[in-house]
Structure formats: C-alpha cells, structure tokens
Amino acid sequence: MKKILIIEDDQIVSNVYRNKLTVEGYQAEVALDGETGLKMMRTFQPDVIVLDLMLPKMSGVEVIKQIRSEADFSKLPIIVFSNTYLTNLIQDAWKAGATKCVSKINCPPKELLELVRRTVVGGVVSPALPKTEGVPVTKPAPVVSEADAEFQAELRKTLIASLPATLVALRAGLQSFIKSDTEVAQLKHIHELYRRVHAVNGNASIAGLVPIAHLAAALEALLKELYENPKNINSSTLRTVAATVDFLGFLFEHGTRPDKQEIPPASILVVDDEAVSRRAIIYALEKAQLQSVSVEDPNAAFKLLTENNFDLVFLDVDMPGMTGYELCTKLRNLPLHKKTPVVFITILSDFDSRTSSMMAGGNDFIVKPFLFIELTVKALIHVLRGKLQPAK
C-alpha cells in the first residue's frame, strides 16, 4: 500500500484529502505543521508528500528545503498546494525542489487523487516507469462517479451553511485591523484576518466554490503583502481590504449556485498615456487570467467605448488631450456604459480628489504606486459583481 503524507494546517481540508486517499486504497497521514510533518516523514516513510505552502511554524518552502537536504528523501515526490496569486512563493517552491505545484482552486479532491496516482505510478517511487506528466497509468482511471458529485455537493452544503458565521468573523477581524492604534496591533490583526481568509480559500477550493475561492486567494495574497511590507498599508489598501471582505459577503449570498462556479470571461479597457503603467496594469490583470485591451490616447479610448461593450474600465487621471475625469463623464453619456464600472488610477497626490472622480461618475480609485495584487483584487471584485449581480 502506497503511503501519502499530507502536510496541511487546515483540518477540514486535510481530513477531506485523507479520507479520499484512504477510500482509494492509500495509507494517508496528516501533519498540521511543517515541523511535525518532517518528523512524521522520517518515521512514516511516505511515497509522496502533499504539502501546503502556507504553514504554521515553518513555511512550506523551508519544509521542501529540509526534505531535499536529507539523503533519504532527496528524490521524494512533493506535490505542493499553492495560492495562484503568490507567484513569487511558487517560484521559491520550484527552486527549493517541489515536484509539482498546483493551485488549490484548481485541484479539488478528485483532481488531487488523480495527481497522486500519476505521481505514484510515474514518479520517482516507481523508477522503472518514466516520470513524464500524463503517462498512461496502470491503475484504473479515476471514476468521476455520482459518488464524487454527491461528495462535493455535501461538502458544498456544509460550507454554505457555515458562511454566515464566517462572514461575521471576517468582519470582526477587519474591524480589529482597521481600528488598530499601533503597528504591532495592526500586524497582529492582519495576521489573524489573513488566517481566516486562508481557511476560506482552502475550504471553498475543496468545495468547488470557485468565485469565493478565487477572491479569497487574492485577498490572502494582498494581506500577506501588507503583513510583510507594512509600509504598504495606506488608505487605498485599507479601502481595498474592506471592500473585499464586504464583497465576500456578496459572494456568500450570490456566488454559491452550481451554475456560477467559474470566473466568467471579461472585457477590460485600460487607458493610460504612459506605456510602463499600461503594461503594469495588464500584468496585474493577467494574474487573475483577466484579459484587457489597452490604449494610450483618451480619444481613441472613447471611440472604442462608443463601439464596444466593456465589463470594466481603468482610467489614468492626468492624460494629455482629455483627463480621465472628462473621459468618464463622456462615457457615462453612452448607453452602453451608463453602469460600466470605472476605476481611476491616480498618484498619491491626487488621492484627495476623490470627489472629482465620483462627480465624473467613477466607481472606485486606486493609488499609484499601486500594489499589483491590490489592482488584481479590485478587478476581480468589479468583474464578479457585474457577472453575478441578480437581474433587477
């Protein structure tokens, strides 16, 4: 019997994985933190490790480094669960020696089973077989059965029932963070909020609640950034965190229907006269797989807006020929864009001109230099709200 060690701090997630693996005939054990995981590895001698990157006591990357430093485990397959928005961390995991990095959001329990099966058969544990991804497996292919669907539906039902209490806890955590009067208290409350959001991400991922999992993953990455770089805590990032917690409440109410479990394709327009900022915005949107069209000339942008539907518009404020405010006022007169969300991107000194942005018909603004993940989070909120808003 092949042995799988799961190193994952979320007890719900780890138990779901363990149960699924056990039912499939594996011997699975769980460690709730990295240090315990390393100790168990030495005694349990697993064939595969399934590792969450965000762990207590010792980070997932440190765990990988330690595993690779021990001769007996230097080639042990390690499947890493990561947050798709923490790209630097994923790079670090690869460099440290991860065998496979997968996003929790894209890896519900049955996908994990398939991945483990392929790794066990094609991985280092069976040297006679090639390690190549996608080799035919000798075990029967996973049966995507009614049982799987029922299992997922049951998970989802349980999680949905707990969402109101989760929202109360998130709001309480947000209030504590916002009201913190010292940096030490602020960091403590960010960390607590981060932990709650991390749990929401993990639970929503295994339950297949895709929009909730995506937004929670993005918020988790933003909170991690703020915790590790407190200089980035400002009125803009605080507003974004608050808006995201608020929008999670919206998703808890409107984003759990089975037919809403995907990130819908969206059309986004970026208008900025300066090429580097345009490119930065496009990269930030791509983190959430959001495609965009960008233009430097506000008049060309207005022509595009006249002829096309967009789900979201990012506007620089200070542009030659026509300011972002003027462009926004004009687009509000177009029948297509009376309600299209418009987010102004403004440098810090413009931040007090929020009245101008609202008067022009803007919905939101973000301060340059923006955190890329902050822009990603804002884009996700506006796109998802537009797609999931109940028709009136």
Add this chain to the structure above:
Amino acid sequence: MKPPPINNDETTSAAPTAPSPKAGAPAPAVEVLPVEMDRLNDLTDGNADSLRELVDLFFKQTTQQLAQLEAAVRANKAEEVRRVAHSCVGASATLGMTRFVPLLRELEKQGASGTLTTAAQVYEEAAREFKLIQNFLAAQLNPATPPDAAHS
C-alpha cells in the same frame, strides 16, 4: 521594522516585538537600492522575458521623458516640467524606483508652483540616478555584463 514572513502559526503571536534601541547607539545605516527588485519580480511573475520587456520599456520611456524635462527646465516652462515629471513619477513609482521618485516629485512640485527655483540641479540629480538605475538593472538582468557598459 520588517516582520517575519507570514505563516499560520496558531500558537504564537504573529506580531513581532520591536527591539529596544540601545541608548545613544546610532541607528544602523540602511542601504536603499535604486530599484525594488521584489516589486518587479512580483509583477512579472519571475518571468525573465517579461522582466526584460518591462525594463526596456521603462528605459526607453524614461530616456525620452528626461530629455523633455531637461528641455523644459532650460526653457523655464514650469507647466511642462510638472506634466512630464508627473507622468514619469507614475511609471517609476509603479516599478519601485525608490530613490528616483522623490526627485521627480520635487520637479513636479516646482513645476506646479510655477517657480523652478532649483529645478536644474534636481534634474541633474535625477539624470544621475537614472544612470544608476540603468546600471543596476543591467547587472540584475545580465550579471556577466560590466555595469558601466550596460545601457550607456
């Protein structure tokens, strides 16, 4: 104070305690690098090609903007100084050009005030800083390239 990397420790407080400064001890000098590489790497997801593309774009755009700034300062065109410096600040701040941004902000401020009192001097500092950024990024992107030979 930079906190330790985030983790999910249930058992210990995440909030680090600030060390007590020693009485009379001078604060240690912290070297500020010209570019926050973490920021650039985060934006480009560690992809070397994307990073190179973005850096090339920044060099090209900023070279043009500095030329415009120099001309505007010489011609004492305050509004032009404000406009170009403002645009340059946006890109430079977005990409984490830590020491370059305050100089551009000063030029923007003087331009907005209509009085370019020390603008020529600030421009010279900004141009020097941009050269340092070019050398720094060239070394990051291609460690084998002698810094002074890059993007000169």
